[in-house]
Amino acid sequence: MAREDSQFRIRLPAELKDALEEAAAASGSSFNAELTDRLSRSFWPRSETDPDRATEILDKKIRYLQQDYENAQFAIDAIIAAIPKIAAQDFVGAEIRSLLIGRLADLENEKKEIDKKLNLLDFRRSRGM
Structure with missing residues (x-):
């Protein structure tokens, strides 16, 4: 799914980026999911509380979280593939290696959190909530 979506770089004022990051954290979603949701609502404004749209x-x-999960897995795979190559380089310091390993741990934790949210949303969907 993640590879079907368009990807591009965007420049945002720092204040807007910070506000989006705060909103994403407050809603328990990723930056990408928050930005996509807000852009979607600007083109197709419909009430989030509309009971007829709850399943939608x-x-x-769920789709956004699955995409975030796939993106995290892609980054994890890239780091895992890079670690042996980096370890073989004498000029690469231990600091860089530890940063990569730390980022790997962060991504694994991010995947676990996404998985929890997906399970909750699947449960809600199965119960018609």
Whole structure:
């Protein structure tokens, strides 16, 4: 799924980026999911509380979280593939290696959190909540 979506760079004022990051954290979603949701609502404004759309909204949140999960796994795979190459380089310091390993741990934790959210949303969807 993640490879089907368009990817591009965007420049944002620092204040706007910070506000989006705070909103994403407050809603328990990723920066990408928050930005996508807000852009979608600007083109197709519909109430988030519309009971007729509850399943659609849950499905969309699940898709976004699945995409975030796949992106985290892609980054993990890239780091794991890079570690042996980096370890073989004498000029690469222990600091860089430890940063990569730390980032790997962060990504694994991010995947676990996404998985928890996906399970909760799947449960809600199965119960019609």
